[in-house]
Amino acid sequence: MDKFIDIMIDCTKHGRKIKKGDYLEEGKYPVIDQGQKQCVGYSNEEEGLFNDVPAIIFGDHTRVIKYIDEPFFLGADGVKVLRSKDNNVDYRYLYYALRNVKIENTGYNRHFKWLKESKIRFPELNKQQKIATVLGKVERVIELKEKELKELDLLIKSRFIELFGYPVSNTMNWDVAPMGEVAPTQKYNGSFDDSVWLLNLDMVEAQSGKVLDYNIVEVDEVGNSTGAFDTSNVLYSKLRPYLNKVVIPERKGFATSELVPLKPNQKLLNREYLAYMLRSDEFVTMITEKVAGAKMPRVSMNDFRGFSVPLPPANLQNQFSRIVNHVDKLKVEVQKSLDETQLLFDSLMQEYFQ
DSSP: OEEHHHHEEEOGGGSOBOOGGGOBSSOSEEEEOSSSSSOOEEEOOOTTOBOSOSEEEEETTTOOEEEEOSOBEEOSTTEEEEEESOSSOOHHHHHHHHHTSOOOOOSSSOOHHHHHTOEEOOOOHHHHHHHHHHHHHHHHHHHHHHHHHHHHHHHHHHHHHHHHOOTTTTTTOOEEEEHHHHSOBOOOOSOOOSEEEEEOGGGBOTTTOOBOOOEEEEGGGOOSSEEEEOTTOEEEEOBSGGGOOEEOOSSOEEEETTEEEEOOOTTTOOHHHHHHHHHSHHHHHHHHTSEEOSSSOEEOHHHHHHOEEEEOOHHHHHHHHHHHHHHHHHHHHHHHHHHHHHHHHHHHHHHHHO
């Protein structure tokens, strides 16, 4: 194990910072900041370009670590550009080794001081290269599977538009009815076992509506600010509608009061059609403008209930449901494979660096 300060050097002063207002959407050289995105913009400037690549980027505030192998500019304060004191090194290996360093998140503070106190396993070059190659291949598989999941989500959205058009402008001229009539708010009033599912907003993935965690609690642990639901409901988040959290529950339970339990009239709407109509870009854009509250914007339920819901024929809605169910099965298989690959990557990181 070698000390960070013995093998790495801070070269940030040799890079030029580009102001956010000067970012280009396309250009010759990438602009790198400390955010999650690999690149936040481009520049065609030449002066101050950091050419000594490859290099490692460390986000002083975010703790994000990036491997950069092409000349670049810096995006903002808080970006640290790191190079090795030893030329006989594989920077991809350093990238993975530094990702393994555990630095506690202390909020929007400077974290570089803790990185400098860390130690890194630093084997001979050929072993570094082998390790970096293995980890790179596994991570590439992870990236491809994540991309596949996103494309499957896009497939459903595109099929929705092909079958039903745009719901707010009603481009297919379907018959319409107010949301409050065809999908009123209606809680489940049946019985529960002693242990129940309690769903909070932070357990729902933005944009996709995927449930990230099933929190099972005793019935007497369910608070007052909740509502019961079952598999006839669609749960719609009225808080921060731009996050687009719409859930098609697969079992009954209790949800935070921020999730409105809609009960679609089965003669007019099925759950899959209603959920993806609510998730559609056009609906989200429209309803995001009909909110109250600055810090905690919530949908105006009067506007929501008054929205004219297009009512396509039942056979088209059922066809769409079959598509959704088929794609969901594919997503389960891809997610399972992704989880297994991520587990392999994590175990390899532990084997190589701990």
